[in-house]
Amino acid sequence: MRVDVQGLTVRYGSVTAVDDMSFSLSGNKIYGLLGRNGSGKTSLMSALAGYRRPIGSVQLDGEPVFENAAAMRQVCLVRHAADAADKGDKVAHVLEYGAAWRDTWDNPYALELTELFKIPLKKKVGELSLGQRSALGVVIGLASRSPLTMLDESHLGMDTPTRYAFYDALLSDFMAHPRTIIISTHLIEELASLLEELVIIDSGRLVLQEEADVLRSRGTEITGNAADVDEFTAGLTVLSEKSLGRTKSAMVFGQLDDSGLVRARQLGLELGPIALQDLFVHLTEPVGGKR
Amino acid sequence: MKIFRHLTTTLVLYGAIVAACVFLAVLAAEFTLSVFADIVFSGWMLVTVQIARWFVLWVGVYAIHNVLPIAIAHGRTRREFLGAATGFSVVFALAMALLAWLGFLVEGGVYDLMDWRSHPYGSVLAYFLMFLVWCGVGMLLAAAFGRWGYGAALVLPFGLALAVVPGITMPGTGDLPFIRNAPTLLGDGWHLVSLGAWAVAMVATWAIARDLPVRVRST
Structure with missing residues (x-):
């Protein structure tokens, strides 16, 4: 219907x-x-x-x-x-x-x-x-x-x-x-x-x-050496970050283009999907006191 | 038709069970009272004119407040429901009037047997119209409160005015004795005024309930 x-x-x-x-x-x-x-x-x-x-x-x-x-x-x-x-x-x-x-x-x-x-x-x-x-x-x-x-x-x-x-x-x-x-x-x-x-x-x-699949593809979790992750995510929309020792994980919103994927491989970064729930939280997050 | 059948079978049966229980309780009370004093009035009349109409009003409220949202939740429109509820109010009022009459018949036999005295009571038509108007007023008030919340308190005087109409000529109600002359002049024509009161109650119910929202309820 x-x-x-x-x-x-x-x-x-x-x-x-x-x-x-x-x-x-x-x-x-x-x-x-x-x-x-x-x-x-x-x-x-x-x-x-x-x-x-x-x-x-x-x-x-x-x-x-x-x-x-x-x-x-x-x-x-x-x-x-x-x-x-x-x-x-x-x-x-x-x-x-x-x-x-x-x-x-x-x-x-x-x-x-x-x-x-x-x-x-x-x-x-x-x-x-x-x-x-x-x-x-x-x-x-x-x-x-x-x-x-x-x-x-x-x-x-x-x-x-x-x-x-x-x-x-x-x-x-x-x-x-x-x-x-x-x-x-x-x-x-x-x-x-x-x-x-x-x-x-x-x-x-x-x-x-x-x-749902298209939305999932819009978010990526990037894990690797903290300095490399910082370099890679510079200029991207970062939803959240977590660090453990020298390893860092960052969630970014927005589709990565081919050059981005090549660069991630060069830096030895692992790329993975983001949970829908995390994307939802980001999309409805209050910004400056207003959503 | 499905809504009409549901309302009629469940609520008429329920009303009949309640009436039968109350009738037995009234008889028991009369026999108990006869031990201490002479019986000079009909207990069944007291119940039918003073208590039964409130029960009928509650049934009208229940139909709109409880059953209408269920009908909408099962894919029925307000218009369908109100059509069925209008027909139901007629059948229910008729059933209750016949039960009242049946009660008087049985109670009359008992009174004759025991040589007790009683007052004249209203006709089946008068009871039918009284129950019809009270059922309609119950529906009207439920629709008004459902739609406007406490703001519907403004509708209460209107509902009250409609509700007193059929009781004016009914023995035992004591409604507004100061305008007793008007109904006397009209004679049986007053029944038409009662019918008009029901029609007004139902038209107002339709007008209000056609936009009635189904609110979230805690069950």
């Missing part, structure tokens, strides 16, 4: 959460929506899901989403804990809502996932642990099989084995049923291998939209 956002603004009183944002997603990929706390991720996703009337334009496959039944049917957003569940409802009832109200709902798969995440069907949502509530959100998101599925920090509170089970389930379900999935997360490295394209936002504005 294609997503087009044009001049989107979301305000809460005097606070602007999303500020005149525009971008397009071609669809059928797993997108990572990255941003610091308060950067506007949840507000952006809420507007994409028709949870609030947008100022600006939000279109799914060319159709406006807000109060458009045909477009709304294609979307599922799960924020933190499940929106699609009342805390007084039993888990089994929550799945019944999905089965009754969503044409694309896959109930056998929903039951399979509740078993995988060990969510008791007879328990009320309000009695579940934070991790179980998060897992229930993931169940609703994945079992909805919506052409646009958005998971907003849905794995918050899950323990590590459950998170890994979620990543496996997400990938295998995406392979079997390709669709547009947007995931917002702070656990960037854990999810990095799943993300095909990244949308990085900060202070309600779009910072960067890039294929």
